[in-house]
Amino acid sequence: MLLSVEALAVARGGIALLEGVALTLAEGQALILRGPNGIGKTTLLRAVAGLQPAVAGEIRLPPEGAAYAGHADGLKAVLTVAENLAFWARIYGQEGIAPALAAMDLEALADRPAQNLSAGQKRRLGLARLLVTGRRLWLLDEPTVSLDAASVALFAAAVRSHLGRGGAALMATHIDLGLAEAAVLDLTPFRAKPPAAGEGGGFDARFDGAFA
Template sequence: MLQVNDLRCARGGVPVLERVSFALNPGEALILRGPNGVGKTTLLRTMAGLQPPLSGTVDYPEGSDAYASHADGIKSALTVTENLTFWAQIHDRSVPETAYAAFDLHDLRDRLAGTLSAGQKRRLGLARLAVIGRSVLFLDEPTVSLDNFSVRMFADWMRDAHLGQGGCAVIATHIDLGLDVPALDLTPYIAAADADGGADAAFL
């Protein structure tokens, strides 16, 4: 479902990762690990098509991808329901009741997002993923500011509702999500200092 082939990607015109290859079948997920600055965000953004790779290919069914980062696109002047409804409409869908249940947002439906705590906001951001119905997810630190209980909530949703329904996901995280999925340490893929293909290559 997701096929990454010999990918090399750059941050600010400088190659950071190279020779990244893996494949995911429906129902499979991959955890990205590695120290800060190794290029997890860059890799996720490249796979999501937000920036072009220097070389290599990323293949998934057109229009099946979604990207989520720490900034979750939540408007503080809109209520929880309004926020979710907006993203659903953008994706031509309606908000399933299960999205509220999966992230324990029932009691917060009519609260303005601006009045939510950081963790509640984060849950709202994750609920967006349940609403837009995309099957290939690229998640950057999805559990920042979540308590253990909420992390389990997210892991349950990921395992049962997303992977269980044939979706797949690439997740960059530092903590143990409690998901039984393989992890990929990116350290061996750090691009060599003289790796070519960067924006400056023509000038060296």
């Protein structure tokens, strides 16, 4: 099992968003989080990634952790496409960026500074970072923003290849990725209940679970 989440509750700005969330991901599995804007998809992913504390629950990750891709592409503007990927590969103790360049159709842009890329090209480069992390678990928040249909297909192929190698992916997206094998979890039933009259709002900002 690459990811196990049990009885997870998350809040943003002291306001309770989700509670009682439970999910698991094994090797080769992908799960898409769905729900209306503001329900807490980003907050849930950030909690699973360890970027903010959960209010309650337990999160179990692989020993090496996970690779997280949020709304920011995480690029160094003055470095070229190849230099950006090489930088992240070194950070994660990996070598070789050629497969990542090819997977996201960046070979012709390898020597172009990131600051001179279009929004879609920057997003493709940001996603290519996942391929040089060596992490088996990917956590992705709206990964296809700014991508055209052809680039969405490239990303879907990269995810499918990752799953085929024994990886797993947890994704929040409103876009159809063409990944028929991905399960879907609607977060609406896990929306936190409003406090009863006379009770305080929000959660106490503490973490009751444990990262393993």
